[in-house]
């Protein structure tokens with residue numbers, strides 16, 4: 580017994596020692612590996628702004644996601660945030676997790692890993708609850724963190740916590756109460772986050788670099804552009820040859836290109852309540868597609884090509900787009 584105890588202690592100390600040696604001096608984004616398919620390709624769905632206990636066509640969208648997910652043999656699902664309306668989760672025991680997630684996305688093809696960020700509505704509740712491993716125990720598909728990386732080799736995904744960038748959530752007294760635990764002082768949080776995203780992008784050798792956040796950078800929807808993110812995050816994305824920026828926040832489906840970079844701005848925020856009806860004018864040369872109603876997006880990736888498609892509540896394809904790269908180029 581004594582021998583065993585000593586051995587355990589020795590192993591624990593050794594582990595601590597190894598952890599101390601390998602822990603980097605700077606904060607780093609948590610990293611997950613997700614293997615691509617055997618042929619090296621990858622496919623997934625993107626849905627945002629959804630948790631409403633099935634109402635506002637959430638269940639209809641979920642049903643079509645299941646059908647498209649099956650057809651594309653998806654590897655995972657990305658949620659662009661605003662996972663639970665109106666005010667996030669009250670705690671890990673909030674039944675909304677079951678009624679708005681587990682009991683809604685029930686199709687066999689959706690029983691895959693979900694990678695989720697938190698949106699501004701999630702910040703109005705208990706943010707830590709959504710990030711908690713307790714939810715992963717309740718439904719092992721769930722993985723939600725503020726900022727993190729998913730590496731599939733062929734493509735690397737950089738999930739960014741965009742809510743703390745938005746000034747008015749901090750300053751507007753008319754606005755709601757937000758759970759800023761772990762965010763303050765805000766300036767430090769944002770500058771560390773930008774530094775981490777920049778260095779992770781610089782280190783990336785993936786063929787395709789995809790950034791996911793809740794808030795828009797470019798959007799003709801009712802919220803429009805998010806100026807703080809256009810100002811602070813977008814230059815980093817441009818500098819590091821990011822291919823796609825994927826977001827929710829505006830409750831619509833949308834694809835915008837810009838003349839000053841190859842980045843495509845893709846909004847998939849049609850997971851439930853939509854039809855706001857207040858679309859703003861946008862240069863038709865940049866606006867590839869806008870749909871004010873509910874739906875979701877799919878993406879298929881190979882070494883040489885990315886194919887995206889947007890679907891409505893009936894599963895009809897509303898918009899398709901593809902881009903390609905040479906097999907042996909490094910960018």
Ligand SMILES: *[C@@H]1O[C@H](CO)[C@@H](O)[C@H](O)[C@H]1NC(C)=O
Nearest residue numbers: 635636852853854872873892
């Ligand atoms: C559900 O989708 C249909 C078809 O797009 C639409 O006509 C209807 O208004 C939607 N319902 C809600 C509550 O948004």
